[in-house]
Amino acid sequence: MVTPAALQATLAVDSRCEHGEGVIWDERRQALFWIDISGRRLWAHAPASGRSRDWALPDRPGCLGLVEDGRLLVVLAKAIGVVTPDLDADDLAFTHLADVEADQPHTRSNDGRVDRDGNLVFGTMDEHEQKAARGSFYQFSLRHGLRRLPLPGVSIPNSICFSHDGRTMYWCDSVSPRILCCDYDAATAQAANVREFARLDRTDAEPDGSGIDAEGLLWNAQWRAWRVQRYRADGTVERSVAVPVKNPTCVAFGGPALDHLYIISSRLDHTDDELRNTPQAGGLFVCAPGVAGLQEGRVASA
DSSP: OOOGGGOBOEEEEOOOOTBEEEEEEETTTTEEEEEETTTTEEEEEETTTTEEEEEEOSSOEEEEEEETTSOEEEEESSEEEEEOOOTTOSOOOOEEEEEOSTTOTTEEEEEEEEOTTSOEEEEEEEOSTTOOSOBOEEEEETTTEEEEOOOOOBSSEEEEEEOTTSOEEEEEETTSSEEEEEEEETTTTEEEEEEEEEEOSOTTOEEEEEEEBTTSOEEEEEETTTEEEEEOTTSOEEEEEEOSSSOEEEEEEESTTSOEEEEEEBOOSOOHHHHHHOTTTTOEEEEOOSSOBOOOOEEOOO
């Protein structure tokens, strides 16, 4: 067993994203993809070669999803579309598929992840300074289009991931230091029985992006907490990963054996002194957590 004290993430890519988020592993390309929301960019990194690159996007992205046919689904602030990233190409064409809350001026798309049945589930967040719970959760597929999930309104949706059998959806509203879960039916886009899964031990920290490992335990990146924590099924902390920057935002298991934990981070919510002391904020970090992950789900082709 790896002890919590032994787990320390180190820098993998000094990307210095203004607001890095949404990291995922593409096992076919053997590459990581993530986004810089504020910078409106898509990033890629191939660990075997050490090669990294990034492309401009037409708007702020919220999350990513792999597609079965090899494309990459990109959820922008107000639109969903697909791209075909090529590490040797400078251009990245975005093909629009659907609008997202076009009639809501104060919301934008945020965190999301592909479920076990080939649908991308994501949430919208409130950008108004009052942070009302006017955001919603959606399921998107190339088969059914956009379907709203019957879940409570949310201010900052995060932590979206799914149990091994796909019947439990984990999520949070980052304004509250707890992670929730609910029963989830992918075929009918239904959700019910919302309940608390875990509560953070720091009220100044915020739960952010999560992922499920091969043993069914949940890993959560925690804003302002300099850490990622692994939670047992009963919501207690099993181990932690120290991250050398204040705001880790999302996690993904990657590498040929899916035995490396990658952690993306943000430069937002820092003082000038904090950025001088942690210039690698916004970078991609990695550790060997002692357990393996699962392959990312893929959106089924139409």
